[in-house]
Amino acid sequence: MTPLHLGDVSITRAIEAEGPSFFPGFLLPDSTEEALAGERDWLVPRHLDPASQRFVMSLHSYVIRTPRHTILIDTCVGSDKERPSTKLWHRLQSPLLNQLAVAGVAPEAVDFVLCTHLHVDHVGWNTRLAEGRWVPTFPNARYLFHANEYAHWESMEAGEAEHSGGQDDCFADSVLPVMEAGQALLVRDGHQIEDGLTIEPSPGHSPGHVCLDLQSGGRRAIFSGDLMHHPVQCAYPEWNSRFCFDPAQSRATRQRFIADHADSDTFILAAHFADPVAGRIVDNGERCKFTTL
Numbered sequence: 001m002t003p004l005h006l007g008d009v010s011i012t013r014a015i016e017a018e019g020p021s022f023f024p025g026f027l028l029p030d031s032t033e034e035a036l037a038g039e040r041d042w043l044v045p046r047h048l049d050p051a052s053q054r055f056v057m058s059l060h061s062y063v064i065r066t067p068r069h070t071i072l073i074d075t076c077v078g079s080d081k082e083r084p085s086t087k088l089w090h091r092l093q094s095p096l097l098n099q100l101a102v103a104g105v106a107p108e109a110v111d112f113v114l115c116t117h118l119h120v121d122h123v124g125w126n127t128r129l130a131e132g133r134w135v136p137t138f139p140n141a142r143y144l145f146h147a148n149e150y151a152h153w154e155s156m157e158a159g160e161a162e163h164s165g166g167q168d169d170c171f172a173d174s175v176l177p178v179m180e181a182g183q184a185l186l187v188r189d190g191h192q193i194e195d196g197l198t199i200e201p202s203p204g205h206s207p208g209h210v211c212l213d214l215q216s217g218g219r220r221a222i223f224s225g226d227l228m229h230h231p232v233q234c235a236y237p238e239w240n241s242r243f244c245f246d247p248a249q250s251r252a253t254r255q256r257f258i259a260d261h262a263d264s265d266t267f268i269l270a271a272h273f274a275d276p277v278a279g280r281i282v283d284n285g286e287r288c289k290f291t292t293l
């Protein structure tokens with residue numbers, strides 16, 4: 001991604017993986033071939049691979065640089081993690097730290113890490129393996145977790161609720177070590193990292209899912225996490241991913257988000273949209289679409 005500048009703030013991303021991924025019907029069980037065919041003119045080839053007929057998707061972290069702070073949003077899958085539920089992620093040797101280095105970001109330079117939620121593909125590089133122990137990757141950072149999200153996964157870790165499939169106990173290796181190191185901060189709705197950087201609630205995909213609202217120089221960008229997994233959900237916000245915790249709430253949150261930001265100047269930066277990731281939601285009369293910069 002070419003760095004995006006909003007006032008005196010710059011945004012770039014570090015990529016862990018990108019390319020053809022899920023089949024549409026797997027990721028979005030409510031989707032139909034007929035509906036997708038009506039959106040192919042803007043989906044192919046950036047968002048839908050014509051050869052494999054798979055969605056083109058990404059795993060990445062965003063880097064926000066303000067005059068005061070360096071902020072990392074989400075930390076992907078990570079390296080050396082035991083992830084037997086997902087073969088491609090099991091004991092992965094992730095390039096993310098190298099990607100951050102290319103962007104000029106050393107782990108020691110990160111001031112804040114915001115996890116939009118605590119799913120396995122958003123917390124992995126919270127920690128790294130050092131002498132047989134999981135330790136925080138970013139030693140000088142405060143890690144921001146929404147209090148509701150943390151409480152949910154803490155209760156699961158304690159056996160008070162049924163575990164979600166595919167998490168592979170990432171709470172134990174990628175969240176708890178940060179808490180034990182004293183680097184975590186549990187935040188609530190409306191928490192400000194600094195002026196112009198506000199954490200906003202967007203529950204449904206997970207109980208405490210959040211977005212980050214950035215306003216600088218008269219411009220606005222929203223880091224939307226997994227509120228949408230794929231750009232086609234701009235056209236069909238009623239389509240949930242199979243990974244949504246509360247389908248009804250997830251659908252309502254997404255529909256409200258699309259209505260609020262369609263035909264605005266707000267840049268949307270999602271967690272899994274492929275390059276070019278930054279874009280706007282445009283209402284074409286019948287349905288919305290995602291237009292990239």
